[in-house]
Amino acid sequence: MHPSTSSSSFIDRFLALESAGGIILIFSALLAIVCANSVLEPYYQLLLSTPVEVRVGALEIAKPLLLWINDGLMAVFFLLVGLELKRELIEGELADKRNIILPGVGAIGGMLVPALIYVYFNYDDPIALQGWAIPAATDIAFALGVLALLGSRVPISIKIFLTSLAIFDDLGAILIIAFFYTANISFGALIVVAICIPILAILNKYNVISKSPYILIGVIMWIATLKSGVHATLAGVVLAMFIPLRSNEDENVSPLKSLEHDLHSVVAFFVLPVFAFANAGINLSGVTMNQVLHDVPMGIAVALFAGKQIGIFAFCGLFILLKVTVLPKGMNWLSLYGTAALCGIGFTMSLFISSLAFEETGVDMLFDDRLGIILGSIASGIVGYLILRKSLGQPQNV
Numbered sequence: 001m002h003p004s005t006s007s008s009s010f011i012d013r014f015l016a017l018e019s020a021g022g023i024i025l026i027f028s029a030l031l032a033i034v035c036a037n038s039v040l041e042p043y044y045q046l047l048l049s050t051p052v053e054v055r056v057g058a059l060e061i062a063k064p065l066l067l068w069i070n071d072g073l074m075a076v077f078f079l080l081v082g083l084e085l086k087r088e089l090i091e092g093e094l095a096d097k098r099n100i101i102l103p104g105v106g107a108i109g110g111m112l113v114p115a116l117i118y119v120y121f122n123y124d125d126p127i128a129l130q131g132w133a134i135p136a137a138t139d140i141a142f143a144l145g146v147l148a149l150l151g152s153r154v155p156i157s158i159k160i161f162l163t164s165l166a167i168f169d170d171l172g173a174i175l176i177i178a179f180f181y182t183a184n185i186s187f188g189a190l191i192v193v194a195i196c197i198p199i200l201a202i203l204n205k206y207n208v209i210s211k212s213p214y215i216l217i218g219v220i221m222w223i224a225t226l227k228s229g230v231h232a233t234l235a236g237v238v239l240a241m242f243i244p245l246r247s248n249e250d251e252n253v254s255p256l257k258s259l260e261h262d263l264h265s266v267v268a269f270f271v272l273p274v275f276a277f278a279n280a281g282i283n284l285s286g287v288t289m290n291q292v293l294h295d296v297p298m299g300i301a302v303a304l305f306a307g308k309q310i311g312i313f314a315f316c317g318l319f320i321l322l323k324v325t326v327l328p329k330g331m332n333w334l335s336l337y338g339t340a341a342l343c344g345i346g347f348t349m350s351l352f353i354s355s356l357a358f359e360e361t362g363v364d365m366l367f368d369d370r371l372g373i374i375l376g377s378i379a380s381g382i383v384g385y386l387i388l389r390k391s392l393g394q395p396q397n398v
Helices: 004-035 041-048 064-092 096-121 140-148 155-179 188-203 209-228 232-239 253-277 295-321 333-340 347-357 364-390
Strands: 050-055 059-064
Touching: 004 041, 004 140, 041 064, 050 064, 059 064, 059 209, 064 155, 064 209, 064 232, 064 295, 064 347, 096 140, 096 155, 096 209, 096 295, 140 333, 140 347, 140 364, 155 253, 155 333, 155 347, 188 209, 188 232, 209 232, 209 253, 253 347, 253 364, 295 333, 295 364, 333 364, 347 364
Parallel strands: none
Antiparallel strands: 050 059
16 A cells, blocks of 8 residues: 555544544533533532542552542543654654644644733732633644534645644643642652653663553553642653654554554543543533623633634734745635634643642632633634635635
8 A cells, every 4th residue: 555545544534533532522511511400410420529549558549530530531641642742743744844833833822822811811810810721722622523514625734734733732731731730749759750761761762562561650650640749641641752653673563553543542432521521510500691701711711712713823824924834735814714713622621721720729610610611612613613614615725
């Protein structure tokens, strides 16, 4: 089979899987909202607060089910993000530096402008300011799920641009979590993490292609990271960086691609839907206009809806007009704007960051941040869909 044909087929299968996962993600979020606003609400809350404990000798991990989902299952998601990032940078679309510029600057604008808008709404509230990063990320599964509604008319260039931009967004979110959202640090646990990293490096150096030792060390590193105060999901990203892309003995053997393939279905059809179901449940009974217009939900909603499209389109447009980069083939200015609007769907990552943003403050803002995320994401999805639907009927850039 011709290499380009094989690569194209891989991308098609990948995007199709992500789109299907996005649709399931939407249903999971809707199911959570139904449960939180019906007679099932007490059972929904009881399920999420169920204590789950794992004990081995003196080592104990005891958390409610919700935190096992947010700290444990999401570490698997971040492992997959790390694997995708490494592959893309080595041999994928991002290996060509020319393909990095447009989604890279778009991601910077798409993180910076929403954060500034949120700060504008909440500059006088030190506690609310902790949520500045909530509207900074894009939910790639949700966004591709909306694209799937447009069918085969969507050019591959839009899908690749959106996917690449979301990868940079995720990288930005990883850095934000690492530097800004950490609890009290336990240096004893960090020493264990520091021991795990060179062991992984040795496995990589000697090209150990069996995935089992990497997973074993990864689990130990996740536990140590969880106990250290640094958010445990970062262990998944670190682990991904040491999984070998290919075997030295057989170029057709790729531990990274094999693990990535195994995790795609698990993440798309289990991890993210479970996370959405556990975190999207918001009780809307008795919601007043004053609550909707509160600075936190309004700051998040406006930042996602307006900030994302303004930041991405303005930064990309500036670099295109300066001739630093060009519009991808198959895209025009309207489709670029529609894609930028679609990036305002920050659902999964925004919910995840919001779960970290206020946990150290002792103030419960779950209702406020969830309301803003849902409003901003829904508005962005609708507007992005309508703009892209219109742009697909116009002549494309060739």
